[in-house]
Amino acid sequence: MTTLTVQQIMSSRFRTSAHADAKTKALMEGLALSTKANVARLAIGRSLAAGALPDDTVDAKGLEIPATSLFTQVDVTTWVGLLATHASIHGGGSFDSMDSFRTAVRRHWHRGASLLMNDWKDVNEDYDAFIGILLKRRSDLPDTRADNGVRALGDMVPAAATEDISKLLIKALSDIGVSADVKGVVHGPRVSRYKVLLRDVNQLDKLRKGLERLALALNLQNMMPTLGTSDEANTLALDIPRPRTTWINAGRKDLEAALDSIPRKDSTLEVFPGQGVTGQNVHFDLATAPHLLVGGATGQGKSVCMHVLIVSLITRHTPDTLKLCLIDPKQVEFAVYEGSKYLWNNEVASGVNQARNAIDALVIEMDSRYVQLKALGVNNVLDARRKAGGFPFIVAFIDELADLIIQDRTVESKIVRLAQAARAAGIHLVLATQRPDAKTFSGLIRSNIPSRIALTVQKSTESQIILDETGAEDLLGKGDMLIKRPGEELERAHGFFLSLTDVEAMI
Structure with missing residues (x-):
């Protein structure tokens, strides 16, 4: 009935409608309750006992409260069980994403707040009489319920x-x-x-x-x-x-919920590669990374990871604040983005020759931007953007860098120069490979790409090349990854899975 985890729910936030928010505040004052969460729990419980939800449209304009205020670690599974059981009995469907669960909470809170307010008015706002109504309803509930085949708690995660x-x-x-x-x-x-x-x-x-x-x-x-x-x-x-x-595999809806979990800012390059081992969203700012190396064996999720990073950026920016330089030596990975308004120079650089030209163009763009920054009297693109407009971030995704370097050794020195100097110009690199080895990934490249994502690799030596330490050889595959960022401990995450159809829909 739901594949959500307790951690996903407890890291989320909830809100009701503007109408119910006003009633909630009024009930707080009338009942001398200290928080909206106290009223919300009463309202949700009141609604759960009132049969099927109406088909009314319910807005989400009330103020947010965190899940940790609405639920506790001890009782959250009970609430989920009640909500899931109600949905099953009354044809509400299953909770297959945080959005669907938040919607159920919002609709019950909306209806329950109105019902509670009616109860409060019916007793002429007499506190003792109101409490008597609540106690009577509780005493009327059966001590046990017949087994109708609905699993309330065990559906949180597989048994x-x-x-x-x-x-x-x-x-x-x-x-x-x-x-x-x-x-x-x-x-x-x-x-x-x-x-x-x-x-x-x-x-x-x-x-x-x-x-x-x-x-x-x-x-x-x-x-x-x-x-x-x-x-x-x-x-x-x-x-x-x-x-x-x-396993509970996170997909498109989970990524969309993650993207909505923090405010959008055009001054950052927030990316959401996956969920942590306890279900929390893992994200970081690529602008401060400032460059990223992604590596892993064939079939372990590198390509999906790249798409998730690209989608993360596109959904949080406009073409005025972000451009993507997509370099695809094998000519198969980035075709889905052809025609996108986010493409730098309006093309995907496919094949070795176009890849070389795109990298040359990035170096020229970097040098040109530094001339413009000096003329404006600023030292970074964000200040230049505020002062004169323009200056979108450029994020260059270079797929199969190892193959590209093998075919054209001249690109290595250009990539090193970009890695050393492009950050202040607003140009950031994401390099990817399925063949991590010391010959193609020199120490000079690795020392200038401080952030890393390692998916499952075959040997500890490959993990050492990607992360500068072992561990990726023991990952579980299928998007399991280790994330290394400057000054932070290694973090494990399970990648969001997106099909090409999902990518097309999201972009």
Whole structure:
């Protein structure tokens, strides 16, 4: 009935209609309640007991409140179960995205606020009489309900995903010589994160070296557990991969919700490559990256990742503030963007010759912009844009850079120059390859491309080339990735999946 996770819901925000927002504020004052969330919960509960929702159009012009105010980690699954059950019984359909869930909350809140206000008026705004109505309704509810085949809680994530293997994990840790206790677990889209307390911190190295044996003890097949940091002393995060049948794969609707989760700004280049291991949206500003290297083995999601990054930029900008220089040596990856108003020089640079010409043109554009910046008395494109207009960001996506360098070694020095100097001119690079090796990705390129995304690779040496450290060889494939940004810890994410049809629809 829903593939949403608790983490997705708890990181979201909710609002009702302008009409219900006004009633909510009035009820807050009349009932002496401290927050709108208190009234919202009463309103949603009141609506759930009132049968099928009407087909009325409900606006979303009320003020937002965070999910952490409306729900708690303890009761959120109960609320989702109630809402999902109501939708199932009354033909409301399933919650296949955060948008559909937010809409259900908004409509129930809208209807319930009016019903509560009617109740309040019916008792002439007598507080004790109003509370008596609420208590009577509660006492009239049955203590149990007949099983109608509707699963209220288990539909949050597949049953296997909610299976707590804490006891098995403690035993497996003991088998490799590590004494530990499990202090909690969060089930994410693909892995379950266990909070592990080490009884002896001196056993941390033993745990690091024993991850392969731990995988064997937990029967993880060819999947590897990974270690992360925790927010408590002597504890760490242990991410245990789950079978693929339990994965919750985020798609177009989830990406659209992520894109709407923060305000749009034409002064940033916010991109949303995927969801974190506990379901939160992962995003960063490419303008501060300031350049990005994306690498991974064939079929592990590199091309999809590139499309997600491009769509992220297009949906948050206009052609006046963003231009895309798409360089496609193999002539197959960026054809979907042909004719787009966002294209720099109105073309996708396909083939080696056009790729070389496009890179030469970027260098010329960079030099030209620096002349203009000097004339305007500013040192970056944002100040130039405010002073004189124009100066859109240019983001160059270069696919299969390794193949391009092999065929034309002259492009390497030009890319290095762009990486060293193009940031202040508002030009940013996203380089991609399926063949990460030291011959084609020199230390000079890597040292000037500080941000990296590594998808699954075959060997630890390939992970070392992309990330400057190992780890990508143990990823789960299908968009599983490690993200490295300057000055920040390595972050794991599960990429959004977009088909070419989704890309066409979104652009």
